[in-house]
Amino acid sequence: MANVLGVFAHVDTTLDAIRKLRERGYSDLTVYTPVPIEEIEQEVERVRPLSKVRLFTLTGALTGTSLGFFLTIWSSVQWSLVTGGKDPVSYPPFVIIAFELTILLGGLASALAILVLGRLPRLKPSATYDPRFTLDRFGVAVSCPPETVAAVGSLLTASGAEEVRR
Amino acid sequence: MSVATPPGQPTWADVNRDVGRTVGMPGETYFAWMCLVALTLGCGVAAWAFQIYTGMGAAGKRTPQMWAMYITTFVFWIGIGHAGTLISAILYLFRAKWRTSIYRGAEAMTVFAVMTAGLFPLIHAGRMWFAYWLMPYPNQRYLWPNFKSPLVWDVFAISTYLTISVVFFIVGLVPDVAALRDQSTGFKKKVYTVISLGWEGSDSQWRHYRRAYGLLAALATPLVLSVHSVVSFDFAMALVPGWHSTLFAPFFVDGAIFSGFAMVLLLMLPMRYLFNWYAYIGDKHLDAMAKLILVTSLVLTYFYVCEAFTSWYSGEGYERASLFYRATRQYAWAFWLQYFCNSLVPLVLFWKKARTHVITLYVVSLFVLVGMWFERFNIIVLGLGFDFYPYTWGTYYPTVTDSTIIVGSFAWFLLLFLGFIRVMPSLSIVEVKEVLPHPFKHAHGGGH
Numbered sequence: 001m002a003n004v005l006g007v008f009a010h011v012d013t014t015l016d017a018i019r020k021l022r023e024r025g026y027s028d029l030t031v032y033t034p035v036p037i038e039e040i041e042q043e044v045e046r047v048r049p050l051s052k053v054r055l056f057t058l059t060g061a062l063t064g065t066s067l068g069f070f071l072t073i074w075s076s077v078q079w080s081l082v083t084g085g086k087d088p089v090s091y092p093p094f095v096i097i098a099f100e101l102t103i104l105l106g107g108l109a110s111a112l113a114i115l116v117l118g119r120l121p122r123l124k125p126s127a128t129y130d131p132r133f134t135l136d137r138f139g140v141a142v143s144c145p146p147e148t149v150a151a152v153g154s155l156l157t158a159s160g161a162e163e164v165r166r
Numbered sequence: 167m168s169v170a171t172p173p174g175q176p177t178w179a180d181v182n183r184d185v186g187r188t189v190g191m192p193g194e195t196y197f198a199w200m201c202l203v204a205l206t207l208g209c210g211v212a213a214w215a216f217q218i219y220t221g222m223g224a225a226g227k228r229t230p231q232m233w234a235m236y237i238t239t240f241v242f243w244i245g246i247g248h249a250g251t252l253i254s255a256i257l258y259l260f261r262a263k264w265r266t267s268i269y270r271g272a273e274a275m276t277v278f279a280v281m282t283a284g285l286f287p288l289i290h291a292g293r294m295w296f297a298y299w300l301m302p303y304p305n306q307r308y309l310w311p312n313f314k315s316p317l318v319w320d321v322f323a324i325s326t327y328l329t330i331s332v333v334f335f336i337v338g339l340v341p342d343v344a345a346l347r348d349q350s351t352g353f354k355k356k357v358y359t360v361i362s363l364g365w366e367g368s369d370s371q372w373r374h375y376r377r378a379y380g381l382l383a384a385l386a387t388p389l390v391l392s393v394h395s396v397v398s399f400d401f402a403m404a405l406v407p408g409w410h411s412t413l414f415a416p417f418f419v420d421g422a423i424f425s426g427f428a429m430v431l432l433l434m435l436p437m438r439y440l441f442n443w444y445a446y447i448g449d450k451h452l453d454a455m456a457k458l459i460l461v462t463s464l465v466l467t468y469f470y471v472c473e474a475f476t477s478w479y480s481g482e483g484y485e486r487a488s489l490f491y492r493a494t495r496q497y498a499w500a501f502w503l504q505y506f507c508n509s510l511v512p513l514v515l516f517w518k519k520a521r522t523h524v525i526t527l528y529v530v531s532l533f534v535l536v537g538m539w540f541e542r543f544n545i546i547v548l549g550l551g552f553d554f555y556p557y558t559w560g561t562y563y564p565t566v567t568d569s570t571i572i573v574g575s576f577a578w579f580l581l582l583f584l585g586f587i588r589v590m591p592s593l594s595i596v597e598v599k600e601v602l603p604h605p606f607k608h609a610h611g612g613g614h
Contacts, residue, residue, distance in 0.1 A: 008497065010607040011417055011526040012608055032366060033369070033372065034178060035597075052374075053378045054375050054377065054381060068265060096319045097313055100319075100322040100326040101322070107329070108387070110381045112336065113374060116369040119370075120363045120364060121363035122364025122365075122366070133367050134182075134347075136177070136179050160607060
């Protein structure tokens with residue numbers, strides 16, 4: 001597979017290129033943007049399943065809740081500090097520990113999700129990356145069969161790409 | 167025809183340039199300030215060393231004032247640490263666009279303020295080499311900490327808050343550091359490459375990033391409100407007159423936001439001037455922050471009134487006596503200073519011009535910080551100074567040692583903050599760009 005990169009200066013021209021490429025059946029696209037752009041995100045997300053980050057968060061948060069209750073209940077049953085003849089397992093204060101651990105592990109799991117799902121850290125930049133993509137330019141990289149490189153290049157130019165790199 | 171950026175508004179490239187020039191080799195004035203801050207910190211460290219060597223008596227700790235200034239300042243710093251995560255989580259969920267220019271500085275302030283607060287349990291605990299006893303761990307006596315104790319809740323709440331604030335802070339920094347990486351060269355580029363984790367801003371990175379950021383904000387929102395509530399339980403769970411009140415959680419949270427915003431203003435106003443960020447931090451930002459200070463001040467005043475009213479209305483002798491003692495006896499000056507700084511001075515912000523007038527805002531913020539420090543002083547020192555039995559009544563006298571450590575804590579905070587603004591982007595490149603007009607080639611293009 002060959003890579004073709006189109007560098008764009010505007011949101012609408014980038015969007016136009018993505019739509020046209022999709023229409024022609026090129027689905028292996030990587031879109032680079034300096035900031036998240038809602039219109040582009042909607043267009044790209046249309047054919048993708050929802051991000052799995054929420055599963056990470058849910059798993060982390062539920063682990064935290066269970067761990068919080070387990071830690072407090074287990075230790076108070078194991079080493080009872082009986083006060084006023086009451087049950088040593090006093091749930092109301094344990095909610096605080098469980099709540100804190102829910103947030104802690106939920107948050108850490110969400111951060112982990114960015115790394116795992118976003119394939120970070122990356123040691124080397126991708127072949128199609130350009131430093132202008134963190135400044136003010138947008139990039140559409142197409143992975144396509146070598147024989148279609150010329151056609152993809154002209155499609156990108158026709159959409160308004162400032163520069164096409166093959 | 168391209169859709170031009172409105173005149174006077176920075177372009178995306180301007181944002182990269184304006185933030186990029188704040189990092190790098192600073193001038194002599196910066197180093198002069200750093201030396202002053204380091205010297206003050208040195209005095210603080212020397213005072214701490216003296217206290218460790220001589221014992222806690224050096225800090226003026228005598229019954230009944232065992233908490234005194236250290237816990238006062240601990241609560242003060244935790245409170246300061248509220249504004250950052252409030253701005254980055256709650257205001258993010260409410261889509262308050264004005265937050266974008268100030269949130270990075272406020273987040274840094276939060277992390278450093280909580281790091282400063284974290285020193286105080288160590289300083290206060292005396293034998294600080296046993297500080298790890300605070301953490302829940304199975305020890306040789308086969309005991310776990312008492313999970314019914316508010317001090318254990320505190321350890322959980324504050325360490326969670328610090329961890330999540332740091333995570334939030336770093337996650338927000340990654341795309342910005344990537345932008346700095348792409349515009350720097352040499353050694354700087356190498357360092358930024360490592361910190362940016364190789365971020366490229368591809369669609370698959372953004373989609374997970376955005377979702378995770380939203381979820382982090384959703385998790386951090388209840389956390390912001392819970393931290394100072396848990397800190398307030400340290401007091402409210404005790405039976406001491408003036409402490410034992412269900413009012414304490416919202417009272418503390420509101421006060422924390424109030425003082426946090428004052429500190430944000432205190433830090434952002436000089437930064438705006440020094441970095442020439444007038445295009446990013448304009449009058450509407452100052453106005454919004456001033457309004458938040460005003461609202462939290464009014465809410466705080468309401469709590470003060472409630473506190474006094476319930477003390478009187480309860481008909482409870484000790485509660486009434488405690489209130490009377492605070493307002494009229496040896497600490498009356500501190501009590502009335504708190505009301506003056508927190509309830510009266512911020513009222514000037516009702517005046518529209520004052521909300522954008524830099525010097526007024528600066529002076530009000532200073533008063534608020536003084537007032538909020540004294541609020542905690544009044545709760546802790548005055549509460550402990552006059553409770554049920556006359557033989558436990560007492561007056562606290564600050565010593566040179568504990569005062570120097572307190573001043574040193576401010577130097578530690580400033581050292582971290584001043585260091586940060588010269589190596590990292592203290593204005594969020596990505597979020598500021600997001601609220602600027604996006605580049606469209608055709609005015610009605612974009613497929614809406």
